[in-house]
Amino acid sequence: MSQSIETRDLTRIFKGKSETVKALNKVSLSIGEKEVFGLLGPNGAGKTTFIKILTTLLLPTSGEAHVDGFNVVKEADKVRKIISLVSGGETPGYGILSVRENLWFFSQLYGLSSAVAKEKIKGLMADLDFEEYANTRMAKLSTGYRQRLNLARGLLSDPKILFLDEPTLGLDVLTAKKLRSYIVDWAKKEAKGTVLLTTHYMAEADEMCDRVAIIDQGRILACGSPNTLKxxxxxxxxxxxxxxxxxxxxxxxxxxxxxxxxxxxxxxxxxxxxxxxxxxxxxxxxxxxxxxxxxxxxxxxxxxxxxxxxxxxxxxxxxxxxxxxxxxxx
Ligand SMILES: Nc1ncnc2c1ncn2[C@@H]1O[C@H](COP(=O)(O)OP(=O)(O)OP(=O)(O)O)[C@@H](O)[C@H]1O
Ligand SMILES: [Mg+2]
Known part of the structure; x- marks a missing residue:
């Protein structure tokens, strides 16, 4: 299996006026194609920092990271073309635009043709069960529907690698379940759908992930399939x-x-x-x-x-x- 994500001794230090935080401490992980991989850890463990470096939003202090073979620092533009990042709790677009208009806006940013964009938007709204809100302004959506829109936005560009930072944060049990199974199905049906997600919900990691790495204070403490770990x-x-x-x-x-x-x-x-x-x-x-x-x-x-x-x-x-x-x- 070729590697979708590879990090070697990835380290990130935040220097403040009074204190220095080692948000990531020599993290070496290897994630294969089509894997659903979970980073599980408490608040402040370093999960978002890891995702930000891999999605080229933050530079590492030392160590290396490759996404689909591309160096995240030296080949950031190539990395950006093949990934999507969806963060739980983030507001995905423009509040005054409707759900459909928001998706259309992003499809044009991603350079999709009109025909393809229309088809994809329709499909994603149907698959994620929010067609009835197509003409609703985003600002009026509940957290659960906002998160569906957020995920749909992330999938519009057909990413090879999907990064999900706390994808079900604050969602009710049923919506969380729906999104989880959708994400796992996506990874399995795409030719090269790799998912790296972060969560602090144990059950979520257990339910969704082929493998899980447990992170605490910037260090990986254990890594393996949920069953092996247990x-x-x-x-x-x-x-x-x-x-x-x-x-x-x-x-x-x-x-x-x-x-x-x-x-x-x-x-x-x-x-x-x-x-x-x-x-x-x-x-x-x-x-x-x-x-x-x-x-x-x-x-x-x-x-x-x-x-x-x-x-x-x-x-x-x-x-x-x-x-x-x-x-x-x-
Ligand atoms: N921009 C920043 N400046 C200073 N410190 C930061 C910055 N970003 C993160 N940190 C610190 O780095 C550590 C790791 O933070 P990070 O956001 O990666 O954790 P997390 O595992 O995503 O936590 P959460 O579950 O709360 O989202 C924390 O101690 C945090 O305070
Ligand atoms: Mg976080």
């Missing part, structure tokens, strides 16, 4: 504990011998905190449970769970990364 955890035990408290400090769990890591998700609506604790052997659980009882915490449920990509992250970093309030995302 298989590697099989010797550990993972327990989910639901407690009737949203204020308790669970920091003691981390300090116990045999605990590999844990995450906590608070749900303000139900007043509960769900802990996911990973341990190297079963016995440590009874100790954790007695500590929780000592702290007078009411335990609502205890379940053993199969590993997810979040557990892979916990095993690498010792904490979860969707911590805090339970999200409403898919």
């Amino acid at each position: 298989e590697n955890l099989k010797e550990n035990q993972i327990m989910k504990v639901e407690t009737a408290s949203i204020q308790a400090d669970f920091g003691f769990i981390d300090k116990m011998v045999g605990v590999i890591g844990y995450s906590q998700t608070r749900n303000i609506q139900t007043g509960t905190t769900t802990l996911k604790i990973m341990v190297s052997d079963d016995e440590i659980f009874s100790k954790i449970m007695s500590e929780l009882e000592k702290a007078k915490l009411k335990i609502l449920a205890v379940n053993k769970t199969e590993p997810t990509l979040e557990d892979v992250y916990i095993s690498l970093v010792g904490r979860g990364f969707e911590e805090g309030e339970a999200g409403t995302h898919a």
